[in-house]
Amino acid sequence: MIVEVDDRTWLVKRDESSSPEAMIDRFGGGYRLRRFSLVESRRTAHGVYTGLELAETAWWRLRDNRR
Numbered sequence: 648m649i650v651e652v653d654d655r656t657w658l659v660k661r662d663e664s665s666s667p668e669a670m671i672d673r674f675g676g677g678y679r680l681r682r683f684s685l686v687e688s689r690r691t692a693h694g695v696y697t698g699l700e701l702a703e704t705a706w707w708r709l710r711d712n713r714r
Contacts, residue, residue: 649703657699658683659706669706671699678702 649671650658658667667683674695680702682691693709696702 649699659703668710669693669703671702680705 648660648662650660650663650667652658655673657671659669659671660667670681670683670690671678672681673679677695677697678699678701679695680693682689682693684690694702694705696705
């Protein structure tokens with residue numbers, strides 16, 4: 648699920664009560680997907696997408712491929 652933080656940032660969570668796994672922010676003409684971390688240097692970039700839903704789908708696919 649996508650949870651809006653502000654008008655430029657969203658968090659990707661498994662469900663409402665879970666911790667954030669990724670973050671999406673507006674970047675140029677698209678949406679940048681990064682692994683969530685409180686430490687900026689640990690936020691791994693995973694690409695720029697044309698929509699929020701595409702970025703969220705990409706996160707879950709990346710996660711599934713790591714298993």
